[in-house]
Amino acid sequence: MSIKVTQELCIGCGACVSLCPDVFKINDAGKSEVISEENVACAKNAAESCPVQAIEVK
Numbered sequence: 001m002s003i004k005v006t007q008e009l010c011i012g013c014g015a016c017v018s019l020c021p022d023v024f025k026i027n028d029a030g031k032s033e034v035i036s037e038e039n040v041a042c043a044k045n046a047a048e049s050c051p052v053q054a055i056e057v058k
């Protein structure tokens, strides 16, 4: 499995970071980036909660 955040789509709302602080962090550009790909289950939840579908889990 891999977890990706499409930087061009992310609006930096922070929802994914709130749900899965062990998976995502807001980077210097104000966008979410993946810091660990271990917690795929949480990342799937975050993907469903992302308002712009920027998170891909596959």
Ligand code: SF4
Pocket (backbone or CB within 6 Å): 005, 009, 010, 011, 012, 013, 014, 015, 016, 017, 031, 032, 046, 049, 050, 051, 052, 053, 054, 055
């Ligand atoms: S939930 Fe989506 S838009 Fe919000 S910070 Fe995460 S990846 Fe970006």
